[in-house]
Amino acid sequence: MLRRWFENTAFQYAGLLVLIGLAVYYWGWVFDFGYDFDWTVLYEVNKTYGINLGHNLIAGLKLTIWISLISSGIALALGTFFGLGRISHFKPFYWFSTCYVEFFRNTPLLIQLFFWYFALPMGLPADLREMLFEQNFELWSATIGLSIYTASFMAEVIRAGLQSIPKGLLEAAYSSGLSYFQALRTVILPLAFRAIIPPLGSEFLNNMKNSSLAMVVGVAELCWQSQQIESLTFRGFEATTAATILYLGLSLTISAILNMINLRLQLVPPRQRGLAYRISDVFFYPFEKIWAALAHPVHLLLAGQRHRSLHYTPFQALVHRLMKGLRISAGWLFRGAFVAVLLYGLVEAAIGLAGLKWSVVWTNLSTLLIWRFPSSDNPNEILWGLGGLSFSLLMALIAISVSFGIGLVVGLGRMANNRMLCIPCTLYIEIIRGNPLIMVIFWVYFFLPIFIKTYLDVFWSATIALTLFTGAYLAEIVRGGIQNIPPGQSEAAMSTGLNYFQTMRYIILPQALKQMIPAIVGQFIAIFKDTSLAFVIGVLELTFVAQGLNNRLMVHPFEIYTTVAFLYFVCCYSMSLYARRLESRLSPEKVRLQM
Amino acid sequence: MRSWKWQMAAVALVLVWAQTALAGPTFDRVMKTKVIRAGIMTDSIPGAYYNEKKEWVGMDVDIAEEIARRMGCKLERVAVSNKTRIAFVQQGRIDMSVANMTHKRERDRSIDFSITYFFDGQKILAPKGKFKEHKDFVGQKIATMQGTTSEINVKNLLKELGDPKYETNVISFQKESECFQALRMGRVAGWSTDSTILLGYAAQVPGEFELVGDFFSNEPYGIGLPEDDSKWRDEVNFAIQDMWADGTYKKIYDKWYGPDTPYYFPLTEKIEMWP
Structure with a gap:
């Protein structure tokens, strides 16, 4: 009887409404926050300072959008370059690209930003430094630092997309007489883009969210501005809510555009095109017109070339051969120059690194690794004074194990037919994923205590924030894993009389989990890197300890940040090697496409 | 099934614990538990910072310890930053914020302050x-x-x-x-x-x-205190004045800002004394 009711969609919606009503009633009237909300700070002129703080927030939003757009553009260019490098025959280019990708993917963005902003100028000659400081150095170091980070992820996406193309296609293209660039432009890229664009889109989204970290080098973007309102008026709840909603709006806009692009990539016959397709038609109309206008002259040019006669006069043949020789030698010259520049950079870097005072790092290594474990004289430090790298690892471990449970439940919940499960789970996933981690940390740290009326140690606040954040991502991994299992499996299981839980427990999950393992390890690496963000609330993890050390020693920022980057890298890289081994064991038939 | 029950029990326990941890008026709570939770900075030299031995030291640390000693309480140090020191007092997460904080009218609208204990x-x-x-x-x-x-x-x-x-x-x-x-x-x-x-x-x-x-x-630096808890504010003010009266304040001050330190900053003003 009850089950019949629960299967009724109208009843599910009604239930949801009742739940929302109850929540609103409880938090709105019964629950005592001990805090008077004052939303006027967001739109009225503040009397003390004589400024409308809402305008500051909008200025922050504009800057966030600006940083996101510019860094996405640079990242796409760099990512394509290094993505091609990752499948290149030319070994130095391949090695260089691989080092680039692995290094920047496996160190936290925060450390990279600190490095670009605080350490790099110290290593430059004085006049060059002056020239940099003439510019808006905060903004540019943050934007370019962000692009370099995002580019390393995009390079991998592009490489994977290119390698998803069967090798035979490339061989066919070459044997029909196409050159490298022709094969790339007319055969490989058009096909690869179909595989590349969806994951590339989520990199754009991540890039926007990561722009919130620019606040650590003093860039007044959205997150910074919301913190500014908090510190000027102590209206943290209102300011953070506003920033969260703005971030969510940005994320939703970006995903809407991405979804429309995905829709257009699928070849849908005109009759089956739905409303969403029509909307995307309207949206893309101007872009398609511009594209057509740009493409027209190029087409004409190429068409002219295509109909070119193959019968050369002797003179033409000579010119042709000369040009070909020139092209080949230019290619070799370029390669030689590339190797020379690379070698020069390596030697310079090695000389620079050798000239640093590494003994400082050596004497403080134990501080970086375990802080002052074991010691029990200070009761205010949890876990016997543990800190540094081991603390970061511990946080990541707790977060990934707990969030696995959350991810499993929420991921299944999102796929459920029951609206009462599906809608809340979807909301949780989308709201968390639509916000930068730093906002989630602020929420848990400042506002969770108001709701539960108890105060948590910074370590636990940060770990809870990381867990909630990872949970949303794992839920999507779980959903992807389960949707990969052919539906026949669960139909067969159900028809043998297993119930839902039995089907999941014995049939679906054992298969799906095996496929998910590489993605979960990838998520673990991400969460380990993200522990560096806990420094903003003062958790004694590696970044915070490094900053404290730097603060005390003052004169060795280069040594300390390089060491910290190296420590993060070693951990993340070994994990990603493990993930790759797992992946190749699970799908052994991959062939490396080379161009 | 058994493990489910255990988990439910654990959840229930956490909820009960959360309820009992409600913060009451500060003075009563401190006198009952004999623990003062003080918000202290971590990277302000020589106000409060980690030294070479990774100990948390500084002028603010000593002042906070001295106040706690005079009330016969234990001090629980909570790390705060310029961002969190006011929010924590508002939320009742700390009982006082000894975090080189200037006494400002805008701030006094949200929290209370002790008498000025340091002039900068x-x-x-x-x-x-x-x-x-x-x-x-x-x-x-x-x-x-x-x-x-x-x-x-x-x-x-x-x-x-x-x-x-x-x-x-x-x-x-x-x-x-x-x-x-x-x-x-x-x-x-x-x-x-x-x-x-x-x-x-x-x-x-x-x-x-x-x-x-x-x-x-x-x-003028004041110690940040929870709003509208005048008994608690009195207690802190008296402790600061007693410190000044018997010379402990000067001793702490000279330890961090005296002529023998690298941070020499002459003490020119007097704190407010009530007869």
Whole structure:
């Protein structure tokens, strides 16, 4: 009887409404926050300072959008370059690209930003430094630092997309007489883009969210501005809510555009095109017109070339051969120059690194690794004074194990037919994923205590924030894993009389989990890197300890940040090697496409 | 099934515990538990910082310890930053914030303050011999910390001196250490905050930096206390005055700012004494 009711969609919606009503009633009237909300700070002129703080927030939003757009553009260019490098025959280019990708993917963005902003100028000659400081150095170091980070992820996406193309296609293209660039432009890229664009889109989204970290080098973007309102008026709840909603709006806009692009990539016959397709038609109309206008002259040019006669006069043949020789030698010259520049950079870097005072790092290594474990004289430090790298690892471990449970439940919940499960789970996933981690940390740290009326140690606040954040991502991994299992499996299981839980427990999950393992390890690496963000609330993890050390020693920022980057890298890289081994064991038939 | 029950029990236990942890009026709670939770900074030299032995030391730490000792309580140190020190008092997460915080009217609307326990003022730290007076900083970049009164003061100063780009010329960082690094690498021409903090950092590299110009603001430091708990405020005020009366204050002050320290800052004013 009850089950019949629960299967009724109208009843599910009604239930949801009742739940929302109850929540609103409880938090709105019964629950005592001990805090008077004052939303006027967001739109009225503040009397003390004589400024409308809402305008500051909008200025922050504009800057966030600006940083996101510019860094996405640079990242796409760099990512394509290094993505091609990752499948290149030319070994130095391949090695260089691989080092680039692995290094920047496996160190936290925060450390990279600190490095670009605080350490790099110290290593430059004085006049060059002056020239940099003439510019808006905060903004540019943050934007370019962000692009370099995002580019390393995009390079991998592009490489994977290119390698998803069967090798035979490339061989066919070459044997029909196409050159490298022709094969790339007319055969490989058009096909690869179909595989590349969806994951590339989520990199754009991540890039926007990561722009919130620019606040650590003093860039007044959205997150910074919301913190500014908090510190000027102590209206943290209102300011953070506003920033969260703005971030969510940005994320939703970006995903809407991405979804429309995905829709257009699928070849849908005109009759089956739905409303969403029509909307995307309207949206893309101007872009398609511009594209057509740009493409027209190029087409004409190429068409002219295509109909070119193959019968050369002797003179033409000579010119042709000369040009070909020139092209080949230019290619070799370029390669030689590339190797020379690379070698020069390596030697310079090695000389620079050798000239640093590494003994400082050596004497403080134990501080970086375990802080002052074991010691029990200070009761205010949890876990016997543990800190540094081991603390970061511990946080990541707790977060990934707990969030696995959350991810499993929420991921299944999102796929459920029951609206009462599906809608809340979807909301949780989308709201968390639509916000930068730093906002989630602020929420848990400042506002969770108001709701539960108890105060948590910074370590636990940060770990809870990381867990909630990872949970949303794992839920999507779980959903992807389960949707990969052919539906026949669960139909067969159900028809043998297993119930839902039995089907999941014995049939679906054992298969799906095996496929998910590489993605979960990838998520673990991400969460380990993200522990560096806990420094903003003062958790004694590696970044915070490094900053404290730097603060005390003052004169060795280069040594300390390089060491910290190296420590993060070693951990993340070994994990990603493990993930790759797992992946190749699970799908052994991959062939490396080379161009 | 068994494990489910255990988990439910654990959840219930957590909920019950959360309910009992409700913060009551501070004075009663402190007297009952004999524990004072004090918010203290971690990167302000010599206010409160981690030294070479990784111990948490500084003037603020000693003051807080002394107040707790006088009340016969144990001190629980909670790390705060310029961002969290007021929010924590508001939320009742700490009983007092001894975190070189200026007593400001805007702040007094949200929390209460003790009597002034330390007198400071704002100055600008700059490379030696490059600047003579405040006017020289017009058109130059100046570092401050986000969410501090010095950020507002320095913007107002530049505005008064006629700098048209005073908004963008002030760069706000998250930590004092970051400001100092920006100054050292020449990204900013000066760093402005309370003079004792500047002295603390300048002493790390003797002879390279100097304070420029006069004080351009008064920064009376008060201990941040929960709003409307006058019994608790009395208790803290009395403790500070007793400290001053029997010379303990001077002893602590000289330990951190005396003539023998690298942060020498003469004690010129007297704290408010009630007969």
